[in-house]
Amino acid sequence: MMAELPKEGGQFRTRGGLAGYFRVVWAVADKDVRTELRAKEILGTMAAFSLLAAVIFGLAFDLRVPRTELVAPGILWVIIMFAGVLGLHRSFGSESDLGTLTGLLLAPVERSALYLGKTAANLVYFLIVEALLVPTLLILFDVNLLKPLILAGLLLGTIGYVAVGTLFAALTARNRARETLLPVLLLPVLAPLFISGVGLTAAVLDGRATSEAWPWIGIIALYDIVVFAVAFLFIDLIWEQS
Amino acid sequence: MTGPSLPLIRCEQVRKRYGHRRILRDVSFSVAAGEVLALLGANGSGKTTLLRIVAGLDKPDRGEVWLGPVPLSNAGHEIRRYVGVVAHAPLLYDRLTGLENLRFYARLYDLDDAEARIEHLLRSLRLWGRRDDAVRTYSRGMSQRLAIARALLHDPPVVIFDEPDTGLDRQSLDDITELFTQLRSRGRAVFVTTHDAARAFSWAERVYELRKGCLQQIAGSKRNGE
Numbered sequence: 001m002m003a004e005l006p007k008e009g010g011q012f013r014t015r016g017g018l019a020g021y022f023r024v025v026w027a028v029a030d031k032d033v034r035t036e037l038r039a040k041e042i043l044g045t046m047a048a049f050s051l052l053a054a055v056i057f058g059l060a061f062d063l064r065v066p067r068t069e070l071v072a073p074g075i076l077w078v079i080i081m082f083a084g085v086l087g088l089h090r091s092f093g094s095e096s097d098l099g100t101l102t103g104l105l106l107a108p109v110e111r112s113a114l115y116l117g118k119t120a121a122n123l124v125y126f127l128i129v130e131a132l133l134v135p136t137l138l139i140l141f142d143v144n145l146l147k148p149l150i151l152a153g154l155l156l157g158t159i160g161y162v163a164v165g166t167l168f169a170a171l172t173a174r175n176r177a178r179e180t181l182l183p184v185l186l187l188p189v190l191a192p193l194f195i196s197g198v199g200l201t202a203a204v205l206d207g208r209a210t211s212e213a214w215p216w217i218g219i220i221a222l223y224d225i226v227v228f229a230v231a232f233l234f235i236d237l238i239w240e241q242s
Numbered sequence: 243m244t245g246p247s248l249p250l251i252r253c254e255q256v257r258k259r260y261g262h263r264r265i266l267r268d269v270s271f272s273v274a275a276g277e278v279l280a281l282l283g284a285n286g287s288g289k290t291t292l293l294r295i296v297a298g299l300d301k302p303d304r305g306e307v308w309l310g311p312v313p314l315s316n317a318g319h320e321i322r323r324y325v326g327v328v329a330h331a332p333l334l335y336d337r338l339t340g341l342e343n344l345r346f347y348a349r350l351y352d353l354d355d356a357e358a359r360i361e362h363l364l365r366s367l368r369l370w371g372r373r374d375d376a377v378r379t380y381s382r383g384m385s386q387r388l389a390i391a392r393a394l395l396h397d398p399p400v401v402i403f404d405e406p407d408t409g410l411d412r413q414s415l416d417d418i419t420e421l422f423t424q425l426r427s428r429g430r431a432v433f434v435t436t437h438d439a440a441r442a443f444s445w446a447e448r449v450y451e452l453r454k455g456c457l458q459q460i461a462g463s464k465r466n467g468e
Contacts, residue, residue: 023349024352027346039337098336099329099332102329103334103392105299106299106333108322
């Protein structure tokens with residue numbers, strides 16, 4: 001049945017409501033993960049980089065650091081930050097290269113639903129890489145990062161990182177120099193997240209009181225809220241001329 | 243349904259410039275239901291820019307595009323449901339199969355009868371036998387046919403083709419000619435760009451040329467005997 005344009009002065013029928021919105025989010029995330037499981041471009045690169053970086057840090061600090069708890073928080077967050085940049089630029093970059101970004105923008109869906117779908121898929125990649133990285137650091141540095149507050153901070157921090165990273169990936173998708181532009185734009189914006197993540201991990205590993213860890217969690221959560229608010233405000237603008 | 247007297251595409255005094263270069267200068271035209279309008283022009287003449295503006299992917303600096311009674315400048319995202327675009331690139335995911343590509347786009351368009359519609363399109367475009375193959379294994383002609391299926395999936399009243407004849411063999415070109423006949427008979431408004439003047443005349447009721455940003459109607463369209 002042909003879609004019919006409304007008569008003069010008529011209104012469009014908006015389909016689906018909130019459920020329809022989240023069906024689009026799910027469709028985009030599902031498509032991205034399905035494509036990535038076949039291509040293994042993002043996951044393969046991020047996982048290989050993370051494990052190699054962990055080994056190199058292990059070799060670099062093995063003989064000189066008296067307590068590995070002193071360096072482990074920094075190592076964890078530095079590896080996640082740089083591994084993330086490697087994966088994020090492919091998020092919209094591959095769509096731009098294939099021309100499919102135009103296909104997405106032609107669809108009658110909210111731009112923010114496309115953004116959220118991409119963010120969800122990126123979150124899956126990050127969590128898979130972190131699930132490999134944390135045990136690797138346990139083996140190499142003999143540091144147990146499997147503690148509830150560290151894992152909560154890692155999850156919240158990853159959500160914030162992926163949210164801001166996906167937004168910047170959308171911003172740079174059509175730029176030929178996106179591979180260098182993305183980290184230059186992204187890393188300064190990640191500074192509060194990085195400082196809070198390291199602060200939280202160090203507080204827990206040092207065995208300090210839980211009350212010292214919670215403010216860091218609060219900062220990370222606040223960062224996440226601000227990032228999503230900014231993303232929802234600007235995502236239409238970013239794609240207006242795409 | 244919108245009556246035949248009201249054009250499905252109406253472009254009024256559209257201007258566009260990139261930097262100091264004027265791409266489109268007061269371009270105006272309309273396409274009625276059941277009509278095919280072809281646009282000729284050299285590379286870089288602004289055909290794709292005009293097409294992107296009509297598709298709602300780009301905004302004019304001045305002027306307005308109407309789809310039926312709806313001005314694009316005031317329309318929300320729902321207006322995109324009424325346009326199908328066959329772009330120069332196929333807009334397909336090469337790691338996914340043909341079927342998965344269409345299912346994905348069907349989810350974006352929230353189609354009620356997606357599976358039946360997909361099967362109908364794949365069969366009519368001779369792709370049903372290859373539906374489970376990854377798109378990267380498709381030939382140029384097959385990718386183009388799947389791109390057409392993607393654009394027609396939601397059965398839009400306005401269909402836009404950007405140089406659909408590029409790199410296609412004789413059979414695929416005949417398929418496109420036949421497709422235009424079908425779209426015309428079903429009351430769709432078709433806007434197509436091409437480099438090939440002879441093909442434009444065989445496809446369209448009216449043929450325009452975009453030259454130095456201005457639209458000029460070319461006399462002698464074989465279809466309407468001008």
